[in-house]
Amino acid sequence: MTAAAEAVAWAERCVGSPVLDRRAMTEGRTSTLLALRHADGTDSVLRVVDREPWASHRVGLTTREREVQLQLADTSVPAPRSLALDAQAGAHLMTLLPGRVDPARADDASLHELVRTLVAVHEVRVDPPPRTYESWEWLAKHTVPVWAERPDVWRDAFALLRTEPPAYEPTFLHRDFQPWNVLWDGDRVSGVVDWVETSTGPAWLDVAHCATNLAVLHGLERAHAFAAAYTALTGRRREPHWEVMDTVGFLPRPGGDAWVTDPNEQRRVEARLVDAMAAV
Numbered sequence: 001m002t003a004a005a006e007a008v009a010w011a012e013r014c015v016g017s018p019v020l021d022r023r024a025m026t027e028g029r030t031s032t033l034l035a036l037r038h039a040d041g042t043d044s045v046l047r048v049v050d051r052e053p054w055a056s057h058r059v060g061l062t063t064r065e066r067e068v069q070l071q072l073a074d075t076s077v078p079a080p081r082s083l084a085l086d087a088q089a090g091a092h093l094m095t096l097l098p099g100r101v102d103p104a105r106a107d108d109a110s111l112h113e114l115v116r117t118l119v120a121v122h123e124v125r126v127d128p129p130p131r132t133y134e135s136w137e138w139l140a141k142h143t144v145p146v147w148a149e150r151p152d153v154w155r156d157a158f159a160l161l162r163t164e165p166p167a168y169e170p171t172f173l174h175r176d177f178q179p180w181n182v183l184w185d186g187d188r189v190s191g192v193v194d195w196v197e198t199s200t201g202p203a204w205l206d207v208a209h210c211a212t213n214l215a216v217l218h219g220l221e222r223a224h225a226f227a228a229a230y231t232a233l234t235g236r237r238r239e240p241h242w243e244v245m246d247t248v249g250f251l252p253r254p255g256g257d258a259w260v261t262d263p264n265e266q267r268r269v270e271a272r273l274v275d276a277m278a279a280v
Contacts, residue, residue, distance in 0.1 A: 033046070043095075047065075049090035058087070154273065179214070216265050
């Protein structure tokens with residue numbers, strides 16, 4: 001029996017009802033994700049962290065996601081609710097939220113809805129708070145990509161990131177807030193998913209990560225529009241250091257698969273870095 005099949009059997013026992021139907025959800029880099037329909041009418045989502053290098057950290061990742069979802073249960077953040085956890089197997093069972101992922105949405109109204117949702121995340125106060133954020137721009141990534149047209153900017157970015165980061169006010173972060181982790185039901189955000197990286201850190205790191213994803217998908221102007229809408233709503237000013245950190249984090253880990261392979265998207269990543277470095 002495969003790990004996924006064993007996890008489905010476990011989910012049946014947790015719900016107390018057989019699974020009548022299961023379907024694979026949007027393919028994730030870290031996990032197998034299955035939407036389950038149980039005989040009693042319950043709908044659930046089963047995450048099985050089974051992809052390396054994340055599988056080696058499955059206990060911490062799934063435990064963190066469950067703890068965060070339990071903490072969010074009494075907030076306005078539209079997160080799934082944890083139903084059961086088998087951390088050793090990397091299996092987390094949670095509720096199924098309405099809506100669908102729609103990364104093509106980048107009009108002004110949609111960006112404002114994304115901002116409104118992110119602000120709700122940043123207003124969360126929990127005790128104990130999540131762990132301190134981890135940077136994804138590891139020193140081992142500090143190699144100018146072969147597709148770079150401005151290698152000087154990449155080298156300057158690496159030098160900047162070897163200095164101390166700015167001081168910040170600790171804020172509750174999703175840490176991977178971006179279009180692929182947001183569900184839409186009509187014109188409203190109906191869910192925010194994938195809480196395995198939740199952290200405490202600078203609010204602009206969440207803003208930067210979503211903006212970088214928007215820049216890759218839709219270009220720099222949409223990234224600026226999102227960040228400007230966040231500033232307008234919160235009064236928090238742009239902090240380019242976190243944008244540089246986030247953009248360099250898009251480089252592949254040594255020996256790992258590249259996050260960005262399309263030449264057009266690679267040019268947008270570099271444009272994002274050039275823009276952020278110019279604002280430092």
